[in-house]
Amino acid sequence: QVQLVESGGGLVQAGGSLRLSCACSGGTFSVYHMGWFRRAPGKERELVAAITWTDGKPYYVDSVKGRFTITSDNDKNTVYLQMNSLRHEDASIYYCNAVLSPFSATSYSTFCTWGQGTQVTVST
Numbered sequence: 766q767v768q769l770v771e772s773g774g775g776l777v778q779a780g781g782s783l784r785l786s787c788a789c790s791g792g793t794f795s796v797y798h799m800g801w802f803r804r805a806p807g808k809e810r811e812l813v814a815a816i817t818w819t820d821g822k823p824y825y826v827d828s829v830k831g832r833f834t835i836t837s838d839n840d841k842n843t844v845y846l847q848m849n850s851l852r853h854e855d856a857s858i859y860y861c862n863a864v865l866s867p868f869s870a871t872s873y874s875t876f877c878t879w880g881q882g883t884q885v886t887v888s889t
Contacts, residue, residue, distance in 0.1 A: 767792040767877045769861050774883030777851055785846040785883060787861030795819060797876055799844040800864040801835060803857035803885075810860070811870045814846060826870040828854075851887045858882040 773785040785801065800815035814835040815824040823835050834847040844861055860883075863876035 769877055769880040771859060771861055771880055771883040773846075774859060774885045776886045776888060779851060779853060779887055779889050781851050781887075782847070782849045783851065783885060785848065785859055785861075785885075787844040787846075789842045789844070789861075789863075792863075792877070795839075797863035798824075798866060798868070799837060800824075800862055800868070800873070800875075801833075801844070801846045802860045802862060803855075804860070804882075805854075805857040809871065812864065812868060812873050813859075813870070815864055815868065816844060824868075848885070851885075853887050853889055856885055856887040858884050 768790045770788045773783060777783050795818045798815045798817050800812050802810050802812050804810035813826045813829050814833055816835045816837050818837060832850045837844045860879055865874040
């Protein structure tokens with residue numbers, strides 16, 4: 766059974782940093798991209814970053830470019846999202862999932878059942 770477990774969220778001041786982790790198990794993920802998504806209250810879930818398992822090629826939505834970095838550890842089947850210079854508008858529940866190509870921030874197809882996510886709160 767495929768399982769995705771997100772962790773690393775928390776409360777941080779604006780301008781601070783957090784590192785999220787997504788542990789993947791129970792499936793073969795190398796054929797997909799792995800993505801980090803977020804959904805703020807009252808908004809649609811958006812894809813903020815994705816990475817290709819095979820070559821590490823990243824994708825970022827414009828709003829996080831230069832601030833967020835997505836990486837993967839293939840040996841550990843884990844994907845990370847380093848978030849720097851956090852802003853109030855980054856506050857959300859963050860989720861990971863396998864995502865199929867092609868994709869964009871607002872148009873994507875995912876492979877796995879959504880996990881619980883991890884809450885990121887940014888204080889001003």
